[in-house]
Amino acid sequence: MSALSSETPVAGAAPLSRLWGMLRPYRWRIVGLSALISATAALSAASPQFVRIALDVVIPSGEVRTFALFGAVFAAFYIVQVVLQYAGMYLSFAFTQSVVSDIRMQAWSRLLRLPVAHFAEERSGSLTSRVVNDVNALEGMIQAGATRLAGQLFSILVVSVILASMNWRLALVNLVVMPLVAGVTRYYQGPLRRSAREIRKRVGEMNAVSTEAIGNIQVVKSFVAEISEEERFARENTAYVDQNLDRRKDVGAMEGLVTLLANWGIGAILLLGGWMVVQGTLTVGELTAFVLYQRQLQRPVISVMFFNNQLQAGMAALDRVSELLDAAPEEQGDLTEVPRGDLVFDHVTFRYPGAEIPALDGLDLRLHDGRTAALVGSSGSGKTTVTRLMTRFHDPERGRVTLGGVDLRELELRALRRVIAVVPQEPALFSGSVAENIGYADPSAARGRIEEAARLANAEEFIHSLPQGYDTPLGERGVKLSGGQKQRIAIARAILKDARILVLDEATSALDSESEAIIQDALGGLFARTSGLTSLVIAHRLSTIEAADVIHVLERGRRVESGTHAELLALGGRYATLHELQRSADPEPGMGLTAAR
Numbered sequence: 159m160s161a162l163s164s165e166t167p168v169a170g171a172a173p174l175s176r177l178w179g180m181l182r183p184y185r186w187r188i189v190g191l192s193a194l195i196s197a198t199a200a201l202s203a204a205s206p207q208f209v210r211i212a213l214d215v216v217i218p219s220g221e222v223r224t225f226a227l228f229g230a231v232f233a234a235f236y237i238v239q240v241v242l243q244y245a246g247m248y249l250s251f252a253f254t255q256s257v258v259s260d261i262r263m264q265a266w267s268r269l270l271r272l273p274v275a276h277f278a279e280e281r282s283g284s285l286t287s288r289v290v291n292d293v294n295a296l297e298g299m300i301q302a303g304a305t306r307l308a309g310q311l312f313s314i315l316v317v318s319v320i321l322a323s324m325n326w327r328l329a330l331v332n333l334v335v336m337p338l339v340a341g342v343t344r345y346y347q348g349p350l351r352r353s354a355r356e357i358r359k360r361v362g363e364m365n366a367v368s369t370e371a372i373g374n375i376q377v378v379k380s381f382v383a384e385i386s387e388e389e390r391f392a393r394e395n396t397a398y399v400d401q402n403l404d405r406r407k408d409v410g411a412m413e414g415l416v417t418l419l420a421n422w423g424i425g426a427i428l429l430l431g432g433w434m435v436v437q438g439t440l441t442v443g444e445l446t447a448f449v450l451y452q453r454q455l456q457r458p459v460i461s462v463m464f465f466n467n468q469l470q471a472g473m474a475a476l477d478r479v480s481e482l483l484d485a486a487p488e489e490q491g492d493l494t495e496v497p498r499g500d501l502v503f504d505h506v507t508f509r510y511p512g513a514e515i516p517a518l519d520g521l522d523l524r525l526h527d528g529r530t531a532a533l534v535g536s537s538g539s540g541k542t543t544v545t546r547l548m549t550r551f552h553d554p555e556r557g558r559v560t561l562g563g564v565d566l567r568e569l570e571l572r573a574l575r576r577v578i579a580v581v582p583q584e585p586a587l588f589s590g591s592v593a594e595n596i597g598y599a600d601p602s603a604a605r606g607r608i609e610e611a612a613r614l615a616n617a618e619e620f621i622h623s624l625p626q627g628y629d630t631p632l633g634e635r636g637v638k639l640s641g642g643q644k645q646r647i648a649i650a651r652a653i654l655k656d657a658r659i660l661v662l663d664e665a666t667s668a669l670d671s672e673s674e675a676i677i678q679d680a681l682g683g684l685f686a687r688t689s690g691l692t693s694l695v696i697a698h699r700l701s702t703i704e705a706a707d708v709i710h711v712l713e714r715g716r717r718v719e720s721g722t723h724a725e726l727l728a729l730g731g732r733y734a735t736l737h738e739l740q741r742s743a744d745p746e747p748g749m750g751l752t753a754a755r
């Protein structure tokens with residue numbers, strides 16, 4: 159089940175008020191458009207009069223002049239009508255696009271600000287489907303609802319008045335037909351909304367399944383899993399088709415019943431009106447005009463009723479978009495000045511959502527301001543989790559994390575994350591050039607600073623060997639880099655950020671010993687050059703963290719030892735064992751041992 163889904167009542171008032179909230183900024187544009195569209199509708203209300211005048215006045219007159227005048231007025235009238243129709247159509251389309259584009263931007267910026275935990279609960283394909291597919295599905299409703307609806311209601315009003323004034327007895331037929339039409343529409347409202355919602359969910363699921371497979375295409379291929387991926391997608395595809403067919407049955411039945419009732423209305427008017435012609439109380443021209451008007455009444459009435467279909471589909475999409483817009487963004491404090499001082503984990507317990515065992519279990523840890531600390535511990539001991547709490551991707555369940563004595567939750571997130579640069583275990587590259595990828599840390603950085611960061615990260619040489627150097631495109635459609643090259647780009651990016659706290663989470667694990675040594679040297683230089691740089695290093699090879707000011711050893715989310723390399727060896731505890739294990743193994747890392755400096 160999706161993290162954002164909720165039991166949304168069918169056709170509740172809340173989505174309507176949400177829709178109104180979205181349209182409110184455009185109210186004057188809606189008024190203007192409605193006036194334009196109503197004027198066009200009013201013009202078409204006049205067209206049956208042409209038929210009446212032609213039948214009852216022009217033809218009986220037998221005069222060429224009357225024929226010519228009638229022809230000229232007729233031609234001019236439809237030119238005006240077409241121009242107004244074009245303007246109304248284009249402007250209402252432009253209006254819909256502005257509203258939808260605003261909603262899309264609101265949804266996207268809310269998605270970016272959701273807490274990290276949300277992204278673990280709802281698959282990314284389904285989340286992007288809310289922003290793209292569901293928002294697109296609002297188009298039909300807004301286009302029809304906010305623009306054409308006004309014109310149609312206006313037409314219904316005008317034509318009803320004309321019908322009543324032409325022959326009120328015949329017009330009474332509508333008092334029977336229209337409530338029946340409204341009853342049918344109301345009956346189908348609930349089922350249509352529910353099936354539309356199910357369809358939107360299916361689109362999200364198809365998106366999720368396909369994005370996941372594409373994102374992991376090499377795994378899919380190497381495990382020859384094309385067929386099982388096909389089957390996974392086929393299940394969603396079939397569910398989507400079935401749901402659509404079910405919905406079509408309801409839409410077809412509703413539209414059929416409405417059309418049937420409308421045609422029966424015409425039949426009743428023909429019979430009653432025909433009888434009046436026989437009695438001599440109505441001319442054939444009047445009856446013809448009345449029937450044409452009746453058709454003109456039915457068209458907007460049927461459109462309004464069919465709009466119910468679009469409305470329910472739009473509302474179902476709006477429910478999904480609203481769940482995203484209403485989801486609480488990351489919580490943050492309002493302190494914009496990040497104090498200097500030690501970063502302290504004070505009795506921190508943290509459990510990932512749904513996990514039984516805590517990843518951090520009463521952890522006490524102090525990273526001294528301006529010093530280099532290392533984290534060591536076996537796989538799963540909680541090292542990466544420490545870095546995630548430092549950047550507030552997650553918050554402690556108990557205890558607190560403070561910087562310079564201030565709880566991280568009191569700080570503005572932007573301010574906090576600006577002072578911390580993290581090089582993660584698996585660096586991510588974006589579509590864009592090498593320079594843009596390094597410059598991601600600071601898009602305003604001049605080329606000189608980007609090149610300097612690349613030099614410090616020992617990336618310069620391989621960048622120069624790329625076809626277009628710093629301008630070589632990377633990412634999905636660009637050049638693919640090796641794991642070690644990616645790490646060097648990520649290190650350059652972190653260096654460019656010029657942060658006060660640098661976190662290297664196994665940042666050199668994909669490098670060979672020689673490259674690692676060069677980067678270690680560069681980082682050593684960086685630490686020396688940047689006064690007061692606090693760093694936390696999680697490294698694969700214990701040899702790379704020996705020089706750290708302090709080494710902390712984690713086990714099962716707790717700190718079990720702390721000290722310098724020499725002190726910990728002398729202690730003869732967990733660190734000494736890990737060190738011995740690694741020393742006796744290959745000089746390259748192994749045995750599932752993970753360390754930090």
Ligand SMILES: Nc1ncnc2c1ncn2[C@@H]1O[C@H](COP(=O)(O)OP(=O)(O)OP(=O)(O)O)[C@@H](O)[C@H]1O
Nearest residue numbers: 510513517535536537538539540541542543544752
């Ligand atoms: N997103 C997550 N959701 C649920 N549990 C998680 C998540 N990330 C990590 N864990 C669990 O939390 C515990 C600590 O994981 P963490 O990644 O911090 O360990 P680590 O010491 O960095 O390990 P490694 O050296 O293998 O990277 C592990 O038991 C892990 O399974």
